[in-house]
Amino acid sequence: MDFAEYKDILVVLELDEGKPVNVSLENIAAAKSVVNGGKVIAVTVCENAAKTAIEYGADSAIVIEGAQFEGYNADAVADAVAQIAAEVKPAAIFTGATGKGKDLVPRIAAKLATGSVCDATAVKLDAAGNVVFTVPAYGGNILTDVVIDSVRPQVASIRGGSVAKLEPEAGKAGDIAKKAITVADDQIKLQIKETVKEIAESVNLEEAEVIVAGGRGMGSKENFDKLQELADILGGVVGCTRPAMESGWISRAHQVGQSGKIVAPKVYFAFGISGATQHVSGMIGSGYIVAVNKDEDAPIFDVADVGIVGGAMEVLDIMIEEFKKNK
Structure with a gap:
């Protein structure tokens, strides 16, 4: 395969109420850092989202049009992206490592008979012009570099x-091309009959700038509920560990971690x-x-910028009082 004509990078935007989510805008920056002589092209189903993507660094955008894309369907979107890739011949295609993004990547790769990487934490170019993806392995215990070089x-x-x-x-100009795409019926295996979303489950951890999280060390549901008070003061949301969720103290929608949500707020409080x-x-x-933990040898202190050795509830009460004063 001659790689010389493969230069551009497609960034598939994920939307929330018609706006690109943060990770999609971050993906544009990632693409800009490794694009090698080509352009960064945003791919979306919304023209306003395309304009936003250009303001955040995309060189141009492609807006997919068609009745099949009025509601999100992974099969339809993957096929549309594959059709666009067949014409554009990009060097790479990026999505966010969200539930939808992780669903799309293998589908797109399978349609294009190419390789894929999931949940990369860093990207860079090697001497040969290949993108090097850093990914966690063995439950996140190590980081390894992956290259799709063939x-x-x-x-x-x-x-x-x-x-x-x-x-x-603001107001940055860029070419926005509208492209009507039809996906063959036999390419859509997934049929969405009904979408149900509980109001209580509409927790947007991925977009939060402040997360106040609690673990098993909170001791009880009553103690855990108090995390919401601090979160409200700071304009944040409450997160949890798997043991806290399994104890019935809070719903799964708040879980952070390998089997929950991947988050990157500006500030993360870890209580217990x-x-x-x-x-x-x-x-x-x-x-x-x-991090707040009564065990001074707790592994959480290895990753914390500030570690407080003490009882979670005692420190939580003090923080609530002090932040109230400052606010």
Whole structure:
């Protein structure tokens, strides 16, 4: 395969109420850092989202049009991206390492008969011009570099918080091409009959700038509920570990970690969290980590910027009082 004509990078945008989510904007920055003589092209189903992507660094955008894309369907989107890739011949295709992104990557790769990487935490170029993806392995205990050096495009999902999004340029101009696409019926295996979303489950951990999380060390549901008070003061949301969720103290929608959400807030408070790898791998991208644990040897202190040795409830009460004063 001659790689010379494969230069551009497609960034598939994930939307929330018509706007690109943070990880999609971060993906544009990641693409800009490794694009090699080509352009960064945003792919979306919304023209306004395309304009936002250009303001955040994309060189151009492609807006997919068609009745099959009025509601999200992974099969339809993957086929549409594959059709676009067949024409554009990109060097790489990036999505966010969200539930939808991780669903799309293998589907796109299979349609293009290429290789894929899931949940990358860093990207860079090697001497040969290949994108090197850093990914966690063995439950997040090690980081390893992966290179897809024999096929194009390279398809990957990138974890939120791995790359800082670029500062937007309001009103920045860029070419936006509208492309009507039809996906053959036999390519859509998934049929969505009904979507149900409980109000209580509408927790947006991935977009939160402040997360106040609790673990088994909170001791009880009553103690755990008090985390919400601090979160409200700071304008944040409450997160949890798997043991806290399994104890019935809070719903699964709040779980952070390998089997929960991958988050990267500006500030992450960890109350009564020991620091098991499964949890840490989901929040290690946080900008600033404050850990509170009565065990001075708790692994959470190895990743914390500030560590407080003490009872979770005692420190929580003090923080609530002090932040109230400052606010």
